[in-house]
Amino acid sequence: MSRSTTYYGLTEEAEEFLKENSEFEEYSYTDRWDNVIKSKRPISEKIGECGMFDDYDLFKYKLKDGTWAEEFIQADPWASGPHVFVALKLSDGKEIGLWPESEIENV
DSSP states (O other): OOOOOEEEEOOHHHHHHHHHHBOEEEEEEEOTTOOEEEEEEEOEEEEEEESTTSOEEEEEEEBTTSOEEEEEEEEOOBSSSBEEEEEEEETTSOEESOOOHHHHHTO
């Protein structure tokens, strides 16, 4: 039996919050057929890692009001490796997109 990290990441609620409240930056890339694709992504900075081998990054996201929302590890119960549940914390301490305890306990 191997040990590994199971990463659950952000909830849909947290993802929706970021979609509605983040500042975005435009970027472009070239696909394998040399087409230039333009897209947008939230302005973010890496703030740490998580997982058994630091295999997942944690970020903070710049919001439209100039503050930041940071990812944090809400829970990481162990079952053949850590199961990492991530939520968001705003500058004022409010937590967004918390995982239900029932889901965490089912690990």
